[in-house]
Amino acid sequence: MTTNSFFSSVDSFSENLSKNNIKVCVIGIGRIGLPTALSFANKNLSTIGVDINTELVNSINSGKYPLDDEPEFDKIFDKVTKNKFFSATDNISEALTKSNVVILSLPTPMDKNCVPNYSALFSVAQDLHDFIQHETLIIIESTVEPGFIEDEFIKIVEGKNKKLTCNIDFSIVACPETANPGEIFSDFHKLPRLIGGFDEKFSQITAELYHYVFNVEIIHLPNCKTANAAKLTANVFRDVNIAFINELAMLFEKMDIDIIKVIEACDRKYNFQAHYPGSGVGGPCLPVNSYQYLNTARKTFDGVLRMIETAREINEHMPHHTVEIVVDALNESEKSIKNSNIGILGISYKPNVADIQLSPAEEIVKHLEQLGAKIKIYDPFYKSQNIFSHMCSNSFDDVVENSDALILVTAHDEFKNIDPKILFSKMNTPIFVDTRGIMNIESAKKSGLIFRGIGRGGR
Template sequence: MSVTAAKMSFSPLEEQLMNKLQSRRAVIGVVGLGYVGLPLAVEKAKAGFRVIGFDVQAGKVDMVNQGINYIGDVVDDDLRQMVKAKRIKATAEYSFLAGVDAVAICVPTPLDIYQQPDTSYVEMSTREIAKHLHPGMLVVLESTTYPGTTEQLVKPILESSGLRCGIDFFLAYSPERIDPGNKQFKTKNTPKVVGGVTPVCTRVASTMYRAVLDGEVHEVESPAVAEMEKIFENTFRNINIALANEMAILCNRMGINVWDVIDAAKTKPYGFMAFYPGPGLGGHCIPIDPFYLTWKAREYNYHTRLIELAGEINNSMPEFVVERIAFILNEEKKAINGSRVLLLGLAYKRDIDDIRESPVLKIIDDLLRRGADFAYHDPFVARCQHGGAAYESQPLTKQTLEAADIVVITTDHSDTDYELVRHHAAVLFDTRNAMKGRAVAGKYYRL
């Protein structure tokens, strides 16, 4: 089919929106200005679009409008320049939706107390969008969720407006792929998966992302494929990390260095991908996403045994770490009750300030239950609230290290002074292999 013929097949609404997207004249909304939404809003503004961001938290709205960044993966000056150029602004009023051509939903999808998906934020946002939905508008869900959410939850709410999906408005799912702290892959250059409710919806949504991103835009046949793909990505990581954690537990019992085992295994140029053990999983993706799938699987009378077992192994790692702490202290003829434990790192992964679902918080809870006196140092997390108490990061000094009965590396931040640690920690337990290649003056234990 020729380009001219292809254009002739476009509906007037599709052609109008496609032209706006390709010429960067479209106004784009982003609902939710967190770890996913703000980087996406900034990239859309940098691509030449006028962007309006929405968040229920007035503090975030005020910070964005002042050009003050609060997300590690956003360059401070990028946000500042986009606000100054009037390319991006934020609001706490849903009425802005009446004036946008496209909107991305980037709200949280947590689990409830029964480990079941809580889609209330998605549902609430969609209902507000439906109030302002207008012909020719594109809606894209980016929040991680279970297969079927876009077509079974979002679509009916939007169509309650009287407009028809794929004809009067366009709807697609495109999963976020944010990896906080990743120095190589950011929102701009990470490939994007897009699945529309209809082929027209896919085409329109893909046009928007191609106008914004440098990464490949990969089109799939439906939102359900894109939703499942996202969960598969994180379930893959969850299961392989669980295998690495189980190997670490077994290697500890056998007196084998698990890190050397992995280094040896990854010399094979095919059939092996290196995953590493640690004190547990954190963040909003890997520990949570597989539960969306296990919940949905029950609807089809299927029990996801491997996925659930991997979750059990990963969830047990904080307890395993505390058991090791107790064992190491016992080797030093000390009880964990009353011992001073210094944790190096509170964030769930290296070089970020995110403590959501951090395994270190579970380690702290277990230490407190056992009567330990703990302190933490984290260059990215100056203070935190947890379990009804407030904690502050302690300075990493010779005195702080020497005062501890055991120092535990729980997050391998690049900015940690490991030279100071290796010289002044009398007993060091390394759960991240951060001391690899460094000679430790005191007693040294690995995960």
Template sequence: MNIVKKLENKEATLGVIGLGYVGLPLAVEKARAGYKTLGFDIQESKVKMVNNGENYIGDVVNEDLKSLVESGLLLATSDFAKVAQADCVCICVPTPLDEYQQPDISYVEASAKSIVPYMHKDMLIVLESTTYPGTTEELLKPILESSGMKCGEDFYLAFSPERVDPGNLVYNTKNTPKVVGGITEACTEVAAALYESILAAPVHRVSSPAVAEMEKILENTYRNVNIGLVNELSLLSHKMGINFWEVVDAAKTKPYGFQAFYPGPGLGGHCIPLDPYYLSWKAREYGFHTSMIEASMMINDKMPEYCAERVAKILNRYKQSLNGSKILVLGVAYKQDIDDYRESPAIDVIDELEQQGAEVRFFDPYVSNYNYKGKSKNGENELTTELLRNVDLVVITTAHSNVDYNFVQKNSKYIFDTKNALKHINNRENIELL
């Protein structure tokens, strides 16, 4: 296999389609490993920023990006004809849900079709975008073979699920183990050779792309189901007058058989809230209903509405209507200490409150504004005493570590803490937990 020799000798040119939260860090790691790397994106703004050495992804080190661009190892482009120069191409494009909660794989399909005119002998194509089991074999393979080349002989095709945890200070693209499943054994080995040459982590080979695709779905569905469980138990515990956060902390003292998950206002990010829908959609093709998974999805999807109901009850306790009240939401990022608000439940909570007539403002040290349902909303520039004292209720929806929660507690009338961010504060007279 000439491609394997090229990889061993660092003579291969590598490509990444999609320069987002997955694609840009991967392109940077490829370039850092000494390969000439081409990053493809249809958004000219991203292309321009990369080529200027301007980083827009939190998990990428600014100095690394600038150095790699200046050295000529990394180049971004919107010209897909340059795919012809690449020996290996990884597809890292979005796989969202459509308005009917069904998989939208149009970006994956468009990426595959954009590769076809520029395919050449010994080329490796790897899909990294999260999708339903069967996508690589049923969708990508026929599109790529329309070039006249045969998979496993003329070119190599595999699936290797992205594993990105924004804000994780321990695990990143470089040191997170990789799973690889190719159409043929040769496809698997070529794809494994690629990742083994750029990552400082083991590469786990599986027997097919479908196994690798299902493995990724399992990772995130596991979290979805367990979060659904703790969310439901937190609702019950509230009715019973039990602090469920204390329950979880007690349970995690067991050194085996238990992993701690915590309740919250819902699920956020691109993977955990969406991946179970991919599996449920595909399962219907086989007349199978993923009842446990769908139940957890229903619980998690209802949490923003439940949080709005709790806000209304808190205000009602103090003889105030939700309609017309002034509310400050702390945190719109989907998890702490990052600027990513994709699928953030905090934004759904804000939407629920505004629909019921509340005047909602937000402060997030990482997110100054966001777009939702075609509308843009600007946040507060600073968390001040005046801001806190002039609202009727503060709702904490993201537990950023750089927020002074003692300051928040001292200057707020009432607080609804959906993330247990105030757990270390002793004076809890104005605090109510989810």
């Protein structure tokens, strides 16, 4: 890249950074992007957030913080909007022409065939080609397959006629985000950041920027694809290990072995990493990341990553296995699943957040509907909202009352102290299916509940 007073050297960039001369644009201000933008603005860097969701943009600009389940950022939001270091817009062209650093925090979901959908990134790549300032640093935080930036994204930014050239007109650095929803503030200031780019100087500049904003360890990687591979590998490792535990859980159910006891014992060994069974693996990361690797294998050598593929099959079976457990318990009570009143406790894909992306609860609800069950849903984050074609109940008691079975799908804090005696007294048929291992088996059975759990032994 040619000379720019900001980017001519790492020292020059650091000097301008300390003087708050750097102007930042964050494209995609959702679950991760908004906290990212607020973090940069909190360091007194002029930051503009871009999103196609006009309602979100207007809400932010009217002073409404949209992420109630992300603590700490509400205070930062109030501060940086008041002092005008942060604002939002849906006008990407205007934002790009005013920015030196552009950070992409865009979704990378799957299509119906489980193929990663990069349409948002492709669209923004074209906008970057059309509107970025000469000598702009583009930082891609979105999770993408190794090689996507090098093989696809950069070509769109440069243009068919090479109107722009990487490392002359702009530079790209990958810095894939690694924060967990519900814990983003803590993770932003605790977890190392992975950084790899096309140019060593701009990788160093990005490292300087992220250390300045977040004060965390920087892991330097040789290029974009290595940084993205590191992000995917960490998440797919979890997906595969959860599948291993889920498979054992289904075995242990037939052997009257409580998998929680097994995991607790194994966890005393120094090199064991505990993973837990459940009704499925959801969210925008683990399932998608596994399919990103499977897609990479197909494109790279027309092959299959058998372990990852099998892990996906196991984890995607778990919602159906959960329903099988319910049916078995109803059969024990001489009841049919048809017309039974089934209560779903929790629909978020993980505890204590309002996020139903790829939640196993959706498949559980669909399967129960196919079998003719009557369904009620309670989730403290979705009271009185229409989710999965059902109006969620406003209270826990409403779902418990006269139910024939309760399925705990999400281990929200609100559910961790459920009194099994109260459940027994209010339910029509006292079946409780714990898919997250939060209820004590002895207490449940002593209270009279017909208890079932993923991997929690037999009847």
